[in-house]
Amino acid sequence: xxxxxxxxxxxxxxxxxxxxxxxxxxxxxxxxxxxxxxxxxxxxxxxxxxxxxxxxxxxxxxxxxxxxxxxxxxxxxxxxxxxxxxxxxxxxxxxxxxxxxxxxxxxxxxxxxxxxxxxxxxxxxxxxxxxxxxxxxxxxxxxxxxxxxxxxxxxxxxxxxxxxxxxxxxxxxxxxxxxxxxxxxxxxxxxxxxxxxxxxxxxxxxxxxxxxxxxxxxxxxxxxxxxxxxxxxxxxxxxxxxxxxxxxxxxxxxxxxxxxxxxxxxxxxxxxxxxxxxxxxxxxxxxxxxxxxxxxxxxxxxxxxxxxxxxxxxxxxxxxxxxxxxxxxxxxxxxxxxxxxxxxxxxxxxxxxxxxxxxxxxxxxxxxxxxxxxxxxxxxxxxxxxxxxxxxxxxxxxxxxxxxxxxxxxxxxxxxxxxxxxxx
Numbered sequence: 001x002x003x004x005x006x007x008x009x010x011x012x013x014x015x016x017x018x019x020x021x022x023x024x025x026x027x028x029x030x031x032x033x034x035x036x037x038x039x040x041x042x043x044x045x046x047x048x049x050x051x052x053x054x055x056x057x058x059x060x061x062x063x064x065x066x067x068x069x070x071x072x073x074x075x076x077x078x079x080x081x082x083x084x085x086x087x088x089x090x091x092x093x094x095x096x097x098x099x100x101x102x103x104x105x106x107x108x109x110x111x112x113x114x115x116x117x118x119x120x121x122x123x124x125x126x127x128x129x130x131x132x133x134x135x136x137x138x139x140x141x142x143x144x145x146x147x148x149x150x151x152x153x154x155x156x157x158x159x160x161x162x163x164x165x166x167x168x169x170x171x172x173x174x175x176x177x178x179x180x181x182x183x184x185x186x187x188x189x190x191x192x193x194x195x196x197x198x199x200x201x202x203x204x205x206x207x208x209x210x211x212x213x214x215x216x217x218x219x220x221x222x223x224x225x226x227x228x229x230x231x232x233x234x235x236x237x238x239x240x241x242x243x244x245x246x247x248x249x250x251x252x253x254x255x256x257x258x259x260x261x262x263x264x265x266x267x268x269x270x271x272x273x274x275x276x277x278x279x280x281x282x283x284x285x286x287x288x289x290x291x292x293x294x295x296x297x298x299x300x301x302x303x304x305x306x307x308x309x310x311x312x313x314x315x316x317x318x319x320x321x322x323x324x325x326x327x328x329x330x331x332x333x334x335x336x337x338x339x340x341x342x343x344x345x346x347x348x349x350x351x352x353x354x355x356x357x358x359x360x361x362x363x364x365x366x367x368x369x370x371x372x373x374x375x376x377x378x379x380x381x382x383x384x385x386x387x388x389x390x391x392x393x394x395x396x397x398x399x400x401x402x403x404x405x406x407x408x409x410x411x412x413x414x415x416x417x418x419x420x421x422x423x424x
Contacts, residue, residue: 001411002036003027004110006140007117008125008133010043014264014294015315016117017047018208021054021296023116023154025213028057030404031411038110040065040103042136050293054214063106065139066098069132081335082128085163088170090142093135104143112410113144116154116207118183119344123164124334141175151175152410155183155204155403157344159191160337169195181406183207184347185355204406205351205399206318212400216297216304225258225286226251227302229311230277230370231270232332240370241280247374248284257307260286264294264313308384310373314344317365321349326387328380330370338368352396360386 005023008016020039028034037060041047044064051060086092094100107113115121115137125134144151158180161168172195181202182188189201228244230237248259261277263270271290278285288302300319303309309320309327320327329345331338342362349361364386367373373380 001031001033001112002038002110003034003112003114003411004038004040004107004140004144005114005116006040006137007115008120008137009039009041009047009117010133012046012265012267012269012293014299015208015313015318017050017293018296018315019116019118019154019206021050022211022214023114023207024051024055024060026403026407027411028055029213030407034411035059036061036110038063038106040106040136040140042067042133046293053295061106063103064099065103065136067132067136068096068098069135071129071132083123083163083335084126084128084131085123086126086131086167088167088174090174093138094142096132096135097139100139103139107140107143107149108147110144110149113140113149113151114154114410115141115151115156115177117156118207119157119340121156121158121168122160122340123162123168124340126164126167138171145175150178152179153177153181155181155207156188157183157340157347158188159194160339161191161195165195172197179410183351184343185350187343187347202406203351204402205397206315206348207403208315208318209322209348209352210400210403211296211300214296216300223258223305224256225260225306227260227262227306227309227311227316229262229264229270229309229313229316230273230330231263231265231268231312232273234268234273234276237273237276238280240374241277243371243374244277245281245284248281250377255307258286259284260288260302260306262288262299262302262316263290264299264316266290266293270313310370314341314348317345318348321352321365321391324391326384326391327365328373328383329366330373331366331368342366352399353394354397360390364390 009020024037039062042065044062048062097103120137141151179200179202181204183206185203251257261274263274274287278287303319303325304323306325309325311317312330317327317329331341334340345366346361364383
């Protein structure tokens with residue numbers, strides 16, 4: 001059996017590539033009949049370095065999807081995003097791939113096509129700088145449909161579809177996934193229902209919540225610290241620097257904790273923000289360097305040793321909560337709304353603990369104002385103290401069993417197909 005994955009793996013995004021790694025390792029550990037793994041990505045070099053480290057398996061092949069759509073990133077201290085709302089056009093998407101014949105041949109040999117990567121099925125991926133990436137992710141799914149392959153998803157967030165609801169309605173109608181898996185209990189189902197999908201939806205947890213097949217060996221020198229992670233614009237980093245400085249001094253004075261700045265992506269994904277902060281605040285900032293890409297074992301060990309975490313990235317929040325470390329996630333705005341990050345964060349907690357305490361999750365685990373957390377003692381300590389009690393006293397669902405059952409079902413039920421061409 002050959003299993004293929006497609007998703008947003010080419011951006012050196014810690015959460016996206018570690019979800020892929022975790023899925024690949026769990027698939028291999030659960031079924032010894034897997035004879036090959038194929039990963040489709042719009043970028044190969046960085047992903048190859050990641051997979052070479054964690055999956056030294058000769059059965060793994062990476063196929064780079066070469067897009068004909070040209071887009072040049074603009075380097076700026078500000079974030080500026082422009083959106084397009086094209087019609088879903090199967091032939092148009094396929095014609096945007098330079099090496100379509102290579103991708104087609106690879107898809108024809110697989111048995112199962114898996115969409116993973118968390119949250120790329122939303123209108124944010126129709127932004128100018130991401131549209132070609134979304135087409136690259138979709139291409140293997142379109143081809144898999146042509147060959148009557150089984151198409152499934154791992155635990156994703158679906159939506160917001162917004163003004164692109166027609167695009168996604170037609171996409172899901174075309175692919176007709178054999179199984180959809182969501183990582184939240186409410187939001188994704190509501191979004192999918194808005195485009196006419198309500199059947200064959202499986203509730204699971206985030207693909208990076210349960211990590212069983214990666215060992216954490218690195219040991220930090222014993223010290224007391226809290227973790228800060230941000231990947232907002234450099235303009236915003238400069239704006240928040242004085243609040244960060246005051247907060248760090250106060251925590252050091254009152255509790256003796258140092259500030260550990262933890263970037264989990266190179267460049268403007270967090271590394272340059274840390275360097276900017278270090279340049280402004282000096283040795284007050286303990287900065288973790290990145291060599292190529294952020295390693296899970298390094299990040300995990302730092303989180304495990306932290307007194308608390310304040311973060312921008314959703315998957316730092318996930319790993320903090322799974323280690324029972326109090327963590328406040330700053331919900332950044334996208335296109336004027338925090339609905340995406342809020343529902344990812346709260347949805348993750350609901351997948352762990354149920355929906356009964358949704359109001360508490362929203363109130364005590366998130367913030368829409370970084371300044372408030374840094375400058376308001378009452379707000380900060382109320383959230384941290386609530387979490388410390390909640391995380392140590394509340395039983396989690398057996399999400400390991402839930403996830404393992406879903407992977408088992410994919411590999412057992414979808415292990416055979418004819419590979420015949422679709423009549424369309």
